[in-house]
Amino acid sequence: MQKFVSYLRVSTNRQGQSGLGLEAQRGAVRNYLACIPHEHIDELVEVESGSKSSRPVLAEALAQCRREKATLVIAKLDRLARNVAFISSMMETGVDFVAVDAPYANKLxxxxxxxxxxxxxxxxxxxxxxxxxxxxxxxxxxxxxxxxxxxxxxxxxxxxxxxxxxxxxxxxxxxxxxxxxxxxxxxxxxxxxxxxxxxxxxxxxxxxxxxxxxxx
Known part of the structure; x- marks a missing residue:
C-alpha cells in the first residue's frame, strides 16, 4: 500500500487561521486518495508566501517522506511554487510527489x-x-x-x-x-x-x- 504525506500551503496568517484555502486543498487531496489504496501518514500545513524559497514545513514534509518512503501529495502544483527553479529543486530531493490537478504527470x-x-x-x-x-x-x-x-x-x-x-x-x-x-x-x-x-x-x-x- 502506497504511503502519502500531504502538504498544504496558504500565504497569510489570516487564511491559515480562518481555513480559507486550506479546506479546498484538503478536499482535493482527500478525493484523490479516496480513489486509490493508500496510507495517509500525515498532513503538514505551511503559512508562507509562494515567492519564498525557504519553507521549513515543506522541508519537514520531505524529510518525513524520505523516512517513511512515502509520496508527497499536493492539491495543486502552485502550492509548491509557480516557477521552474523551485520545481527543479524539488526533483533533486529524490522524493516522489504528485499534484492532484495533474495526477498522471510524472516529475518531468x-x-x-x-x-x-x-x-x-x-x-x-x-x-x-x-x-x-x-x-x-x-x-x-x-x-x-x-x-x-x-x-x-x-x-x-x-x-x-x-x-x-x-x-x-x-x-x-x-x-x-x-x-x-x-x-x-x-x-x-x-x-x-x-x-x-x-x-x-x-x-x-x-x-x-x-x-x-x-x-x-
Whole structure:
C-alpha cells in the first residue's frame, strides 16, 4: 500500500487561521486518495508566501517522506511554487510527489508544465512591451483611447485569457457557479490577474467571455 504525506500551503496568517484555502486543498487531496489504496501518514500545513524559497514545513514534509518512503501529495502544483527553479529543486530531493490537478504527470511532465506556464506569461509581457515600443516609435500617442494601444491591449488580454483557461475550467469542475466564486478560488490559489492584482467578479466575467466559457 502506497504511503502519502500531504502538504498544504496558504500565504497569510489570516487564511491559515480562518481555513480559507486550506479546506479546498484538503478536499482535493482527500478525493484523490479516496480513489486509490493508500496510507495517509500525515498532513503538514505551511503559512508562507509562494515567492519564498525557504519553507521549513515543506522541508519537514520531505524529510518525513524520505523516512517513511512515502509520496508527497499536493492539491495543486502552485502550492509548491509557480516557477521552474523551485520545481527543479524539488526533483533533486529524490522524493516522489504528485499534484492532484495533474495526477498522471510524472516529475518531468510537471517540470514541463511549470516551464510552459512561466514561458507563456513572459512571452505575453514581452509581446506587449514590443508592440507598445513600436507604436511609440511611429509617433503614435499612447493612451487608453488610442486605437493602436487599444488593439494591442485586446490582443494581450486575449492571450492572457488563454493562459487562464485551465484554471477557470478547474473552478467550474468544482461546481463553482458564480463569477464571485471563481474570483475567490483564484485568489485563494494566489493566481494573479493580468494586472498582478487580486481577482474580482468583473475581471472573471471578462476573461470567461473572451474564452467563451459559460456556467453550466
Amino acid at each position: 511532465m510537471l517540470h514541463i508544465l511549470s516551464a510552459f506556464a512561466e514561458h507563456e506569461r513572459e512571452q505575453i509581457s514581452m509581446r506587449t512591451k514590443v508592440a507598445l515600443a513600436a507604436a511609440k516609435a511611429r509617433g503614435v500617442e499612447l493612451g487608453n483611447n488610442g486605437k493602436v494601444l487599444a488593439r494591442q491591449n485586446r490582443l494581450a488580454a486575449k492571450n492572457f485569457a488563454e493562459t487562464m483557461r485551465t484554471d477557470i475550467e478547474c473552478c467550474l469542475d468544482q461546481s463553482i457557479t458564480t463569477y464571485t466564486g471563481v474570483a475567490e478560488r483564484l485568489n485563494e490559489q494566489e493566481i494573479s490577474s493580468r494586472a498582478g492584482t487580486a481577482w474580482s467578479a468583473t475581471m472573471v466575467s471578462r476573461v470567461m467571455k473572451r474564452l467563451d466559457i459559460k456556467f453550466s
